[in-house]
Amino acid sequence: MVERRADIAPATGKLGVLLVGLGAVSTTFVAGVEAIKRDISKPIGSLTQMGTIRLGKRTDNRVPLIRDFVPLAGLDDLVFGAWDIFEDNAYDAAMNAGVLEKDLLNQVSEQLSSLQPMKAVFDPRYVKRLDGKNVKTGKNKMDLAEQLIAEISKFKTDNDCDRLVMVWAASTEIYLESSEIHNSIEAFEKALYDDAEDIAPSMVYAYAAIKAGVPFANGAPNLTVDVPALRELSEKEGVPICGKDFKTGQTLMKTILAPGLKSRMLGLKGWYSTNILGNRDGEVLDDPENFKTKEESKLSVLEHILQPDVYPDLYKGFSHVVRINYYPPRGDNKEGWDNIDIVGWLGYPMQIKIDFLCRDSILAAPLVLDLALFMDLAQRAGLKGIQEWLSFYFKAPQTAPGLYPEHDIFIQLKKLKNTLRYMKGEELITHLGVEYYDEGDSASG
Numbered sequence: 411m412v413e414r415r416a417d418i419a420p421a422t423g424k425l426g427v428l429l430v431g432l433g434a435v436s437t438t439f440v441a442g443v444e445a446i447k448r449d450i451s452k453p454i455g456s457l458t459q460m461g462t463i464r465l466g467k468r469t470d471n472r473v474p475l476i477r478d479f480v481p482l483a484g485l486d487d488l489v490f491g492a493w494d495i496f497e498d499n500a501y502d503a504a505m506n507a508g509v510l511e512k513d514l515l516n517q518v519s520e521q522l523s524s525l526q527p528m529k530a531v532f533d534p535r536y537v538k539r540l541d542g543k544n545v546k547t548g549k550n551k552m553d554l555a556e557q558l559i560a561e562i563s564k565f566k567t568d569n570d571c572d573r574l575v576m577v578w579a580a581s582t583e584i585y586l587e588s589s590e591i592h593n594s595i596e597a598f599e600k601a602l603y604d605d606a607e608d609i610a611p612s613m614v615y616a617y618a619a620i621k622a623g624v625p626f627a628n629g630a631p632n633l634t635v636d637v638p639a640l641r642e643l644s645e646k647e648g649v650p651i652c653g654k655d656f657k658t659g660q661t662l663m664k665t666i667l668a669p670g671l672k673s674r675m676l677g678l679k680g681w682y683s684t685n686i687l688g689n690r691d692g693e694v695l696d697d698p699e700n701f702k703t704k705e706e707s708k709l710s711v712l713e714h715i716l717q718p719d720v721y722p723d724l725y726k727g728f729s730h731v732v733r734i735n736y737y738p739p740r741g742d743n744k745e746g747w748d749n750i751d752i753v754g755w756l757g758y759p760m761q762i763k764i765d766f767l768c769r770d771s772i773l774a775a776p777l778v779l780d781l782a783l784f785m786d787l788a789q790r791a792g793l794k795g796i797q798e799w800l801s802f803y804f805k806a807p808q809t810a811p812g813l814y815p816e817h818d819i820f821i822q823l824k825k826l827k828n829t830l831r832y833m834k835g836e837e838l839i840t841h842l843g844v845e846y847y848d849e850g851d852s853a854s855g
């Protein structure tokens with residue numbers, strides 16, 4: 411039997427979900443939660459709401475819903491806050507994003523209209539195609555962080571929240587690499603005072619969240635919280651962090667398919683992926699500097715799953731190309747094509763074609779919900795720093811230094827569920843299963 415890790419504090423009172431960016435993903439998430447609360451829709455795509463977890467042996471017949479197994483905040487206890495560079499409230503922003511039908515939005519219009527974004531920390535040098543007026547001014551980046559910290563505290567009091575979480579669902583920033591100023595808390599704080607260029611606005615939010623004791627999840631591929639200084643700070647302050655980049659659409663498909671091909675020892679010569687996308691995210695990603703951040707996050711997936719170094723005969727030198735093209739008529743309804751050149755017995759080539767007519771924000775919204783609830787759970791369970799068990803939700807999961815990320819979605823799901831079992835002191839499930847055949851063995855297979 412594994413030991414109970416720690417007592418999990420109950421999910422009493424309200425949980426404030428602070429959203430950075432009130433665009434397509436955030437408004438689809440908030441409107442969705444409001445619609446689900448009113449029984450207008452079902453929480454499809456959300457593991458916390460619909461998923462179950464097996465406990466004990468296959469013969470035990472203990473399969474509760476995840477939300478009945480671990481104490482999660484209920485949807486009725488969620489309160490939303492947001493920052494955006496545009497002044498539009500969530501109703502106008504949702505109409506503008508064009509993801510959900512007007513009819514649905516009108517049924518939850520009161521809740522959406524009352525969600526008015528706070529002034530953003532923003533600099534157009536980091537998001538080339540955007541500019542807005544709802545932006546904070548300050549002496550330097552530390553001053554902006556302090557303004558955010560004060561706002562976070564005011565939000566908590568004004569909304570009578572017991573706890574808060576923050577999710578970055580704002581535009582993808584330009585590509586940044588970790589540098590000297592990201593290496594320690596001291597260097598990072600000095601850089602905030604010095605207005606250093608290597609500190610992107612997303613890092614100012616992440617710093618403010620951690621300092622305020624608020625778990626931070628990064629839904630975009632920006633570097634943000636994936637630097638030594640913020641990792642160290644999150645451990646010091648006892649705050650959970652995770653990222654990067656919600657795993658939806660094409661990358662979701664990749665991490666479902668690639669493990670399957672590899673499990674049968676089928677080879678790969680090339681995987682060509684292209685997308686057309688017409689929402690604001692697509693417009694931002696049309697800029698090469700912003701696209702580079704996304705490309706890095708999308709490209710690493712196959713290398714890690716297929717392990718060409720371990721299986722050179724199957725995967726050495728495969729070609730992997732990812733393109734995103736901004737095409738306004740499609741709006742949020744992205745179309746992603748994949749051409750996969752695989753190799754079978756005796757080297758015979760085969761092809762797989764995928765045409766995924768997906769809806770980006772419909773796939774991302776339940777991820778925001780799950781991350782908010784699980785990050786809050788993590789904090790109540792006394793977990794801090796990187797939450798690798800939430801890799802399931804990300805294209806480029808954040809891991810401890812020197813540790814390669816697990817991209818295989820099935821391994822990620824096992825890891826997530828075993829972490830929940832571990833939190834509650836339940837037997838981990840190994841899938842070995844000898845106990846059903848050999849008497850006296852007690853593992854859970």
Ligand SMILES: NC(=O)c1ccc[n+]([C@@H]2O[C@H](COP(=O)([O-])OP(=O)(O)OC[C@H]3O[C@@H](n4cnc5c(N)ncnc54)[C@H](O)[C@@H]3O)[C@@H](O)[C@H]2O)c1
Pocket residue numbers: 430431432433434435436493494495496507530531532533537540542578579580581582583611612629630631655656657658659689690691769770771773774
């Ligand atoms: N939808 C998906 O499937 C998906 C998947 C993975 C990642 N993402 C990422 O999630 C993010 C949100 O996607 P979206 O479709 O909602 O985009 P969006 O353009 O509709 O919304 C982003 C919002 O962020 C605001 N913003 C930009 N910089 C800001 C800042 N510094 N502070 C506050 N607000 C800021 C913008 O004004 C905009 O309203 C993007 O970075 C996107 O790449 C989305």
